[in-house]
Amino acid sequence: DADVTQTPRNRITKTGKRIMLECSQTKGHDRMYWYRQDPGLGLRLIYYSFDVKDINKGEISDGYSVSRQAQAKFSLSLESAIPNQTALYFCATSETTTATTDTQYFGPGTRLTVL
Amino acid sequence: GENVEQHPSTLSVQEGDSAVIKCTYSDSASNYFPWYKQELGKRPQLIIDIRSNVGEKKDQRIAVTLNKTAKHFSLHITETQPEDSAVYFCAASKNSNYQLIWGAGTKLIIKP
Numbered sequence: 001d002a003d004v005t006q007t008p009r010n011r012i013t014k015t016g017k018r019i020m021l022e023c024s025q026t027k028g029h030d031r032m033y034w035y036r037q038d039p040g041l042g043l044r045l046i047y048y049s050f051d052v053k054d055i056n057k058g059e060i061s062d063g064y065s066v067s068r069q070a071q072a073k074f075s076l077s078l079e080s081a082i083p084n085q086t087a088l089y090f091c092a093t094s095e096t097t098t099a100t101t102d103t104q105y106f107g108p109g110t111r112l113t114v115l
Numbered sequence: 116g117e118n119v120e121q122h123p124s125t126l127s128v129q130e131g132d133s134a135v136i137k138c139t140y141s142d143s144a145s146n147y148f149p150w151y152k153q154e155l156g157k158r159p160q161l162i163i164d165i166r167s168n169v170g171e172k173k174d175q176r177i178a179v180t181l182n183k184t185a186k187h188f189s190l191h192i193t194e195t196q197p198e199d200s201a202v203y204f205c206a207a208s209k210n211s212n213y214q215l216i217w218g219a220g221t222k223l224i225i226k227p
Binding site: 006040041042043044045058090103104106107108109113 | 116121124149157158159160161164203215216217218219220
């Protein structure tokens with residue numbers, strides 16, 4: 001789904017470095033999410049945002065921070081990367097509707113390796 | 116906190132046979148249950164979902180069933196085809212916080 005994009009797609013970095021992963025969407029959705037995916041563990045929610053002024057911690061927020069610069073942009077930062085943050089990171093968006101929850105649309109993912 | 120368990124972790128079936136993946140959730144307040152498919156190297160995509168006011172939903176070869184009493188829901192794929200090979204994730208959420216809690220995934224292998 002080209003409406004949700006992530007940069008970079010791949011990144012190799014060293015322990016202790018600061019890293020920013022960026023997500024942009026043209027779907028006009030209010031809600032945005034950051035997940036990490038590890039083999040055998042599925043998708044785990046890091047942070048989510050229901051609008052520009054609303055940011056919430058997810059299941060595994062320690063070691064991460066986020067910024068919602070605009071409705072269309074949601075960035076994830078690792079202030080001081082460590083090897084166990086090596087994972088595939090996905091951004092997702094969903095629409096605010098009258099339904100309780102709705103379809104989440106994922107970006108292509110960023111593969112991050114911390115050496 | 117809420118937990119979603121998914122079984123099996125790997126499922127291998129003969130092409131043309133049916134496949135069933137089961138998830139169990141812990142929070143009885145959960146009321147929305149989607150299933151996502153992730154092909155190798157691709158992003159997860161929603162394939163079907165069900166809300167707690169219905170017991171079954173079908174879309175061509177795929178169906179989802181929900182048993183609220185037992186707190187489990189299942190994905191059924193009939194007449195499996197090679198393109199069904201992927202990792203399937205279940206998830207659950209409730210009204211109060213809108214977060215999806217995900218199962219660990221099932222790798223479905225379709226044998227020719």
